[in-house]
Amino acid sequence: MKCRFQLGVLTLLYLIVVACAVTGSVQPYSAPKQIADLSEEESRLWHQADDMDAQLAKRGALYADADLTSYLQGIMDGLYPELDGAIRVNVIKAPTLNAFALPNGSVYFHLGMLARLQNEAQVATVLAHEGAHFVNRHSLRQMRTVKSGTAAAQVINIAGVPLVGDLIAISSMYGYSRDLEREADRVGWDRLVAAGYDSREAARTFEHLLAEAKALDTKEPFFFSSDPRLAERIESFRELERGQSVGGSLGRHQFLTMTANARIDTLEEDLGRDRCESVILVLSDRDRIDEYPPYAFYYLGEAYRRRGDEGDRERAIEAFQKALEAAPDFAPTYQALGEIYLKDKDYVEARTHFSTYLRLTPEAADRAYVERYLEIIQKELGQ
Amino acid sequence: MITNRYIMVSLLIVTTLMIEGCAQVTWVKVDKPTITSSDKTFSAEVPTGWVQKVGETDQAIYITRDGPLIEFVELKHADHEHAFPELGKASQPDLLDSELADLLLAELRSDEVMEHLEVIENAPADISGNPGIVVQVKFRTDFGLQYERRIYAFLNQEGLCTLTYQAPSLHYLPLYADQFEATVASFQLK
Numbered sequence: 001m002k003c004r005f006q007l008g009v010l011t012l013l014y015l016i017v018v019a020c021a022v023t024g025s026v027q028p029y030s031a032p033k034q035i036a037d038l039s040e041e042e043s044r045l046w047h048q049a050d051d052m053d054a055q056l057a058k059r060g061a062l063y064a065d066a067d068l069t070s071y072l073q074g075i076m077d078g079l080y081p082e083l084d085g086a087i088r089v090n091v092i093k094a095p096t097l098n099a100f101a102l103p104n105g106s107v108y109f110h111l112g113m114l115a116r117l118q119n120e121a122q123v124a125t126v127l128a129h130e131g132a133h134f135v136n137r138h139s140l141r142q143m144r145t146v147k148s149g150t151a152a153a154q155v156i157n158i159a160g161v162p163l164v165g166d167l168i169a170i171s172s173m174y175g176y177s178r179d180l181e182r183e184a185d186r187v188g189w190d191r192l193v194a195a196g197y198d199s200r201e202a203a204r205t206f207e208h209l210l211a212e213a214k215a216l217d218t219k220e221p222f223f224f225s226s227d228p229r230l231a232e233r234i235e236s237f238r239e240l241e242r243g244q245s246v247g248g249s250l251g252r253h254q255f256l257t258m259t260a261n262a263r264i265d266t267l268e269e270d271l272g273r274d275r276c277e278s279v280i281l282v283l284s285d286r287d288r289i290d291e292y293p294p295y296a297f298y299y300l301g302e303a304y305r306r307r308g309d310e311g312d313r314e315r316a317i318e319a320f321q322k323a324l325e326a327a328p329d330f331a332p333t334y335q336a337l338g339e340i341y342l343k344d345k346d347y348v349e350a351r352t353h354f355s356t357y358l359r360l361t362p363e364a365a366d367r368a369y370v371e372r373y374l375e376i377i378q379k380e381l382g383q
Numbered sequence: 384m385i386t387n388r389y390i391m392v393s394l395l396i397v398t399t400l401m402i403e404g405c406a407q408v409t410w411v412k413v414d415k416p417t418i419t420s421s422d423k424t425f426s427a428e429v430p431t432g433w434v435q436k437v438g439e440t441d442q443a444i445y446i447t448r449d450g451p452l453i454e455f456v457e458l459k460h461a462d463h464e465h466a467f468p469e470l471g472k473a474s475q476p477d478l479l480d481s482e483l484a485d486l487l488l489a490e491l492r493s494d495e496v497m498e499h500l501e502v503i504e505n506a507p508a509d510i511s512g513n514p515g516i517v518v519q520v521k522f523r524t525d526f527g528l529q530y531e532r533r534i535y536a537f538l539n540q541e542g543l544c545t546l547t548y549q550a551p552s553l554h555y556l557p558l559y560a561d562q563f564e565a566t567v568a569s570f571q572l573k
Contacts, residue, residue, distance in 0.1 A: 058527035060499040093499055274470050274489035306485065339479055368506040369481040 026144075028136045028187075032086035042103070042140050049104035049139075056092065056108070063091040063111055063262070071258040072109060072127070075120065079128045079191045080135060087131050091262070095269040095278065097209060098222035101130040103139035113224060114259060115266035116212055116282070120251025121192070121201035126224075128188030128195075129233075136187060138180045145177070175223035178232070185236040198248040203237035206230050215281050256291055263292065267299040271306065279303035294326030298333045305336060313340065331360035335370065347377045410434045413446060419573075420444055424460045425544065428569035430562050448559065454550035456563055458570065466543040469493035474543045480507050484516045487536055487545075497522045503531065510546065511570040513537040521552060531556050535567050546570060 035043045056062060072089040080087055087105045092098075095112035102108075107130045109123075117123055133139070175181060185202075193199050210230040212218075218225045270278045283289045283300040301319030304312040317340060323333045338353035354370050354377070364370065413433045419426040422441035429446055433456075436445040443459040466474035467490045474486070484505050491497045500522040508517035515537025523529050532549040548563035550556040 055525040059496075059523050059525060060501070271485075272489060273492045274472065274486065306482075339481065343477070343479065366481055366505070369479075369484075372480065372507045 026137045026141050029083065029086075029134070031082060032084050041143075042137070045103040045139050045143065049102035049106060052102060053104070053106050056090075061092050061094070063093040063265070065091065065261060068258055068262055071254075072114075072123070075124050076107065076127050076131060078195045079124060080131050083131075083135065087134055089127065093265075093269065095266050095273065095275055096220050096222060097213065097218070097225040098220070099126050099130055099224060100222075101133040103134070103137070105134050107131065107134070111262055111266050111269060112278070113209075115263040116209065117205065117255070118208065118252070119201065120255040121197040121249065122205040122208070123255060124192055124195065124197045124251075125188065125202045125205040128191040129184045131191065132184040132187035133176065133180070136180075136183060138176050138184065142176050142180060175226065175229055181229070181232065182236055185233060186240065189237065189240045193244070193246050193248070196248045198250050199244075199246045200241065201250065203234050203241060206233040206237065210234065212281065216277055260293075264296075264299075267296070271299065271302055274306065276303040276307040280307070295323055295330040295333070297323035297326060298330060298336065301333070302336055305340065316340065329360060331357050331364070334360065335364075335366070338370070338373065342373055342377065345380075347380050351377045351381075407438045409437050411437050417569075418444055418446075420458070420460065422460075423573055424541075425458065425570065425572050427458055427546075427566050427571065429456065429566055430559070449555075454548070454555050454559055456559075456566060457545070457547040458566070459545045459547070460542055460572075461545070462542045474538055476538050476540050478538060480514070480516050483536060483538060483543075484518055487516070487518055487534065488520070491520060491532070496524060497532075499523075504533075508535055510535045510537050510544070511568055513539070513544070513572075515544075529553065533560075533563070539572065544570075544572070 035046050038046065069089065069091060072091070073085070076087050076089050077083075077085055083105075087101075087107055089107045089109065091114065092108050092110050094110045095115075096110050097113050097116060098110040099113050100108055107127065109126070113126065114123065117126070176184070189199060189202055192202060209224055210227065213225045213227055213230060223229050267279055267283075270276075279299055280303045283292070283296055283303070289296055289300070297319045301316040301323060304316035304319060317337070320333050320337050320340075323330060324337075327333075334353040334357035338350045338357060341347075341350035341353060344350075351374065354374055358364065358367065358370055411434065413429055413431050413435050416428050416431055417426055418429050418435070420442060424442060427444070429444070430448070433446045433448045436447075439445070442461060443457055445455060445457045447453070447455040463474045463476070466472070467486055469490050470486065470493060472486065474483070478486070488500075488502065488505075491500060497520065500520040502518065502520050504517060504519040506517055508515055515535060517533065517535050519531060519533040521529055521531045529552045530549055531552050532547060534548075535546040537544050546563075546567050548560070550559065
């Protein structure tokens with residue numbers, strides 16, 4: 001809690017400081033750069049970003065799916081071909097709505113963000129926006145404008161922001177000044193159109209994220225889950241659309257195929273952090289659940305079961321029954337139903353479901369729990 | 384326009400709040416093998432010569448030998464209402480063991496450092512005669528140092544008891560693992 005409090009205060013102070021920022025004249029990158037090509041000031045930023053890359057890797061934060069990473073990298077390379085792979089895309093194993101670019105060209109997509117989008121054009125919208133922060137050197141420009149950097153940096157150093165203790169990390173993840181964000185919208189939009197994507201998806205991406213952030217009443221301070229920041233993006237893209245509304249590729253099928261595992265893993269991550277509302281929001285939408293394999297009803301049922309609000313027991317059973325009909329060999333559904341019936345003291349039903357679970361997955365990681373429940377049931381049934 | 388003076392005033396307020404938050408805690412040497420929580424809820428045998436953090440809460444015993452970053456043992460009893468503060472969820476006496484484990488792991492994942500933890504062990508356990516669970520996880524800090532945390536937990540009518548041991552996997556974890564198991568075996572609710 002204390003950590004969140006500190007971060008909240010810092011973010012507030014930081015936003016106050018950047019609110020008065022003015023952008024300087026720094027030319028965008030037009031080709032890949034090496035650290036040796038940069039000024040001392042900018043190379044320091046790159047080194048800090050390299051440190052953050054290393055920290056994320058050391059913490060085990062990266063999502064290991066080479067095919068997915070390569071798919072995202074392909075989209076980014078299509079948006080910024082002249083950079084020749086200098087913008088490197090990675091996925092972070094977190095179910096939150098966020099994506100950010102570091103000054104050295106590393107772009108991170110949170111698993112949750114990826115899973116909530118609906119087609120490749122929407123992914124490209126986010127990547128184009130983040131790529132623009134790098135290409136237009138927004139970290140450097142923001143650092144120069146927050147020149148009194150000393151004061152802001154003192155705040156940050158004393159309180160010890162847990163990520164990298166650095167202004168750049170905060171601006172990358174929590175947003176740049178309004179002018180820089182609008183510039184990223186404009187540059188990103190041009191790239192989206194040039195790459196042949198349906199540019200109408202740009203505004204839709206942020207409308208979708210805004211609806212989700214509101215529905216979840218999210219308290220995450222990230223740029224892509226902040227209501228005012230998302231509303232600004234929508235306004236900005238609607239304005240760009242008025243100038244030139246261009247149809248193009250959606251890439252829906254390719255997106256659904258390439259993100260299939262990631263979307264399931266996001267449901268697992270959500271449940272593992274007790275983010276039941278998020279799972280319910282996605283899977284209770286009939287259109288969305290069709291994008292998932294038939295056993296996805298299990299995750300919906302599990303989210304209701306864990307949330308435990310009034311009526312959730314019935315909703316959970318209904319979802320589990322659908323999962324059983326659609327995917328009768330998917331073992332976790334039996335375990336979950338077994339737990340519901342055990343709590344109901346319906347020992348016969350509980351025993352049936354637990355036994356089926358163990359038959360389907362003899363090596364289940366939670367076998368010891370299920371065996372303990374079967375012992376309890378046996379005792380209750382007097383056998 | 385925000386001035387440096389304004390920022391420095393804000394800085395002072397933040398610093399004051401942080402110092403205020405730390406001011407009440409002291410460390411005392413453990414000189415008796417049996418230690419009782421300040422609210423008299425529970426007691427346990429702990430290694431003498433370690434130091435105990437005093438003054439933060441009545442419902443927990445927190446001890447370390449070489450400092451919290453090296454190792455610590457925490458014995459805690461929380462009311463149901465405050466069982467999972469980061470999740471903002473309460474526990475109930477009738478939670479199944481696996482449900483308790485799920486909530487405990489979700490609570491751990493709320494800590495930024497443990498966001499990407501890996502579960503090493505998750506099973507039913509006996510805690511000094513109380514049926515409960517044991518969960519062991521490993522996680523890495525920003526510097527790549529791997530820690531492990533072992534937690535025994537059980538529920539009763541009043542709340543949730545957790546017994547935790549944490550140390551770096553390399554070298555330190557096995558050093559006091561047996562002592563921690565002895566502490567767990569001696570844990571008594573009053």
